[in-house]
Amino acid sequence: MKKQKIIAIYGKGGIGKSSTASNVAAACAEAGKKVMIIGCDPKSDSSITLLGGKRIPTILDLLREGIEVTEEDMVFEGYAGVKCIEAGGPEPGIGCAGRGIIVAVQKLKSVSGELMKEQDLIIYDVPGDIVCGGFVAPIRKGYVNEAYVLTSGEYMPLYAANNICKGLTKINMPLSGVICNSRNASREEEIVSKFSEEIGSQLMAFIPKSQIVQDCERNGYSVMEKAPYSEIANVYRRLGKAIMENERKVMADSLTDERLRELTK
Numbered sequence: 056m057k058k059q060k061i062i063a064i065y066g067k068g069g070i071g072k073s074s075t076a077s078n079v080a081a082a083c084a085e086a087g088k089k090v091m092i093i094g095c096d097p098k099s100d101s102s103i104t105l106l107g108g109k110r111i112p113t114i115l116d117l118l119r120e121g122i123e124v125t126e127e128d129m130v131f132e133g134y135a136g137v138k139c140i141e142a143g144g145p146e147p148g149i150g151c152a153g154r155g156i157i158v159a160v161q162k163l164k165s166v167s168g169e170l171m172k173e174q175d176l177i178i179y180d181v182p183g184d185i186v187c188g189g190f191v192a193p194i195r196k197g198y199v200n201e202a203y204v205l206t207s208g209e210y211m212p213l214y215a216a217n218n219i220c221k222g223l224t225k226i227n228m229p230l231s232g233v234i235c236n237s238r239n240a241s242r243e244e245e246i247v248s249k250f251s252e253e254i255g256s257q258l259m260a261f262i263p264k265s266q267i268v269q270d271c272e273r274n275g276y277s278v279m280e281k282a283p284y285s286e287i288a289n290v291y292r293r294l295g296k297a298i299m300e301n302e303r304k305v306m307a308d309s310l311t312d313e314r315l316r317e318l319t320k
C-alpha cells in the first residue's frame with residue numbers, strides 16, 4: 056500500500072502559511088506526486104494562487120445552500136493537477152471554524168473518499184494560529200498524520216510556534232518539523248535552527264523573504280507557475296522533497312518564555 060502523507064501547517068496568522076502550503080503543493084505536483092490541498096480560510100488563500108486567482112465555492116457555503124453537493128462542486132483542479140478544496144471558514148462574529156472544518160471534511164470524505172485515498176500528499180491549510188479547539192480538530196479526528204510549524208525568527212511568531220508545540224504535545228501529536236519563513240530579522244536562520252533543536256525537532260527549510268513570492272501572489276499565481284526558474288522556486292522544491300522524505304516525528308519539548316526571549320534577543 057502506498058504511503059500517504061496528510062500534513063497540516065500551523066503558525067501565527069499572517070506568517071505565510073498559505074503561500075508556503077500552495078507553493079509546496081505545486082512543487083510536489085510538479086515532481087509527479089498526486090497532491091490535494093484543503094484550505095479553510097474565508098480568503099481562499101491556499102487555492103486561489105493555484106487557480107490563477109479564481110475563487111472557488113467553499114463546502115460550508117455549498118452545504119448552507121442545501122443542495123446535493125457533488126465532487127465537481129467541491130474539487131477544482133489547479134496548477135500541475137493539484138486538487139483544490141476550500142472547506143470554508145468562520146463567519147465574522149459567529150465563531151470558531153473547528154466544527155465547520157469537520158463538517159466540511161466529512162462531506163468531502165463521503166463524496167470524494169476515493170479521490171482522497173489516491174493522493175500522495177494532502178495538505179491542510181488551517182487557520183489555527185492559537186491553541187484552540189478548532190486548531191486541533193483535524194488532528195483529533197485523525198485526519199492529519201504530520202504536523203509542521205511555520206515561524207520566522209521574531210519573538211511573536213516564535214511565541215505562537217512554541218504555543219502550538221505545547222498544544223500538539225498536550226494532545227499527543229508529534230511534531231514533524233519547523234519551517235522558517237524569513238521576515239529579514241537578524242540572525243533569523245540561527246535563531247529558528249536553535250529553537251528547532253531545543254524543542255527536539257528539525258529545521259525543514261529556511262525560506263528567504265522574496266518580493267517574487269508577493270508579486271506572484273498578488274497576480275493570483277504560485278511561484279512555481281510564474282517564476283519557475285527563480286531561486287525561491289528551488290527553495291520550495293527542496294522543502295517539498297524534504298517533507299515527502301521526512302520520517303522524523305518528535306513530541307516537542309516547548310521552551311519557557313524566558314528561554315524564548317533569550318533566544319530572540
Ligand code: SF4
Pocket residue numbers: 145150151152153182183184185187188189190
Ligand atoms: S478559535 Fe481557532 S479554529 Fe476557531 S476560528 Fe479561531 S483560530 Fe480558527
